[in-house]
Amino acid sequence: MPQDSLTAAQADVKGAEVGGAADNPKAALHLKLAKDQIELAQKQIKDGDNEAAARTLDRAQADAELALSLAKEAKAQADAVDANEQVGKLRKEIAK
Amino acid sequence: MMTRRTRSLKTHSLSALRATLPALIALGLASIVACGSAAVPQELMDARAAYANAAKGPAAELAPAQLDTAKTSLDVAQKSFDSDGPSQKTKDLAYVAERRAEIAAAEGSREKAERKRAAADKDFKSTQMEGLEKTKEQLDAERRAREAANQDVNKTKAELAAEKAARAEAEKRAAAALASLQEIAKVKEESRGVVITLSGSVLFATGKSDLLPIAKEKLDQVAKALVSQGFKAIVVQGYTDSRGSASDNQTLSLKRAQSVRDYLTTQQIPADKITAEGLGASKPVASNDSADGRAENRRVEIVVTPDKG
Numbered sequence: 001m002p003q004d005s006l007t008a009a010q011a012d013v014k015g016a017e018v019g020g021a022a023d024n025p026k027a028a029l030h031l032k033l034a035k036d037q038i039e040l041a042q043k044q045i046k047d048g049d050n051e052a053a054a055r056t057l058d059r060a061q062a063d064a065e066l067a068l069s070l071a072k073e074a075k076a077q078a079d080a081v082d083a084n085e086q087v088g089k090l091r092k093e094i095a096k
Numbered sequence: 097m098m099t100r101r102t103r104s105l106k107t108h109s110l111s112a113l114r115a116t117l118p119a120l121i122a123l124g125l126a127s128i129v130a131c132g133s134a135a136v137p138q139e140l141m142d143a144r145a146a147y148a149n150a151a152k153g154p155a156a157e158l159a160p161a162q163l164d165t166a167k168t169s170l171d172v173a174q175k176s177f178d179s180d181g182p183s184q185k186t187k188d189l190a191y192v193a194e195r196r197a198e199i200a201a202a203e204g205s206r207e208k209a210e211r212k213r214a215a216a217d218k219d220f221k222s223t224q225m226e227g228l229e230k231t232k233e234q235l236d237a238e239r240r241a242r243e244a245a246n247q248d249v250n251k252t253k254a255e256l257a258a259e260k261a262a263r264a265e266a267e268k269r270a271a272a273a274l275a276s277l278q279e280i281a282k283v284k285e286e287s288r289g290v291v292i293t294l295s296g297s298v299l300f301a302t303g304k305s306d307l308l309p310i311a312k313e314k315l316d317q318v319a320k321a322l323v324s325q326g327f328k329a330i331v332v333q334g335y336t337d338s339r340g341s342a343s344d345n346q347t348l349s350l351k352r353a354q355s356v357r358d359y360l361t362t363q364q365i366p367a368d369k370i371t372a373e374g375l376g377a378s379k380p381v382a383s384n385d386s387a388d389g390r391a392e393n394r395r396v397e398i399v400v401t402p403d404k405g
Contacts (some may be wrong), residue, residue: 030195055188062195069202076209083216089221093225 002041002050005057012064019068020075027070034063089092108284121298137182138189155204158211163290166236169193266324273321280314292318293381296336296352296394305351307359315356318398319363326403332357333397336379337390350374356396359367 013034019026036061044053147170150156155163173189180186277283282293299311307315322330334353336345353372361367382389 008284052184053186059188059195061189062192062199066195066199066202069199073202073206073209076213078205080209080213080216083213083220087216087219090220090223090227094223094230 001070002045002053002057005054005061006038006041006045009034009041009057009060009064012061012068013038016064016067016071019071021067021071024071024074027067027074030063030070032061034067037063098185125309134255135182136177137187137190139179139187139194140173140182143190143193143197146194146201150197150201150204153201153204155200157204158207159200159203162196162203166193166196166200166401169196214234270321270325273324276317277321278315289399292398292400294318294356294396294398295391296396297391299356299396300352303348305348307355312359315359319360319365322360322398322400323364327369327400328403329362329401330365331399331401332360332370332372333379333399334372334374335379335393335395335397336377337393338380338384339390342376344375346374348374349376352396356398 013031016027016031016034021031037056040057041053041060043048044056120127149164150163150166151236169189170193173186173193176183176186183221184221277292280294284293294311294314298314299307301308332353334349334351334356336349338345350372353375353381357372360370377384377393380389380393381395382392384390384393
């Protein structure tokens with residue numbers, strides 16, 4: 001059972017990394033928290049504390065998901081600023 | 097007894113209360129605060145704050161599903177705290193609930209940013225179309241200006257051609273007028289201008305200065321030729337032969353010249369451009385010894401200063 005949660009959490013971490021979580025400071029923090037907690041969960045599983053491991057993996061998964069959301073949000077914000085700048089530039093170009 | 101005791105107790109407790117009220121209040125507040133910080137774990141407080149923050153942001157409208165998940169997660173943590181107290185399980189659940197709230201907030205902000213970006217993209221496209229339209233208009237204006245310029249060139253060409261044709265026509269008319277004039281008078285180009293010589297015998301009866309009817313016909317032709325050719329000034333000079341007194345000849349030649357001048361002014365020759373002179377027997381053109389020579393000397397010369405040059 002904890003093995004499934006472990007795999008799921010690891011997949012979420014992977015997803016967050018692919019989503020660019022390492023490039024954004026806040027997202028990178030949660031990515032690190034997720035990884036640290038996966039490590040802790042693996043230790044807990046090794047120690048036979050499956051119940052604690054399952055909750056640690058829930059935390060890891062939540063952090064990984066948050067890392068991905070933050071990365072996506074940052075990208076969307078940057079894109080919006082960029083798009084606005086493009087409009088401004090085009091307007092200036094036309095006004096010439 | 098009872099009453100007294102109660103009263104005394106009341107009095108006692110009232111005074112005691114009065115005495116200890118600040119301490120009680122302080123204690124009460126302290127206990128509430130202590131209860132809050134000690135009992136409710138930091139994780140749960142953070143989760144509540146994160147949820148409150150997410151709920152008042154764009155997530156409420158743009159990420160309601162995620163916000164609902166966060167609420168459920170917070171409720172689970174709260175229930176765990178209600179039944180188990182600040183256990184590790186409660187803390188873990190609160191930790192997850194805080195992340196769920198932050199995810200909802202991030203998704204709401206992302207959605208908002210994406211909408212902003214979509215609006216900007218739309219704006220970009222319409223601005224592009226605007227620019228395209230403007231460029232098209234500019235090109236059209238340029239093309240129209242070019243066409244107008246071409247038209248002007250064509251017009252100028254046409255005008256030049258028309259002018260050339262008009263000039264050729266005028267020259268032709270002048271040549272024709274000159275040719276017809278040569279039939280009735282002698283026309284000579286001299287340094288003083290074009291000299292049209294009319295025989296006196298054609299214009300006047302002997303000793304008279306009134307124009308003969310035939311003279312008027314000839315002068316009509318002369319006037320026509322002059323008008324068609326254009327001129328700057330005209331001098332009508334009257335001459336006689338050498339017979340008779342010089343003063344008589346002078347008077348007659350002037351009168352005759354004036355008759356011709358006056359008639360020409362009635363034929364569209366402006367009066368301010370034409371003058372008359374009487375020169376008597378001076379400047380004979382032939383010998384006064386023969387009848388033919390004297391006839392040639394009796395004459396009127398119309399000296400025309402050309403318009404050009």
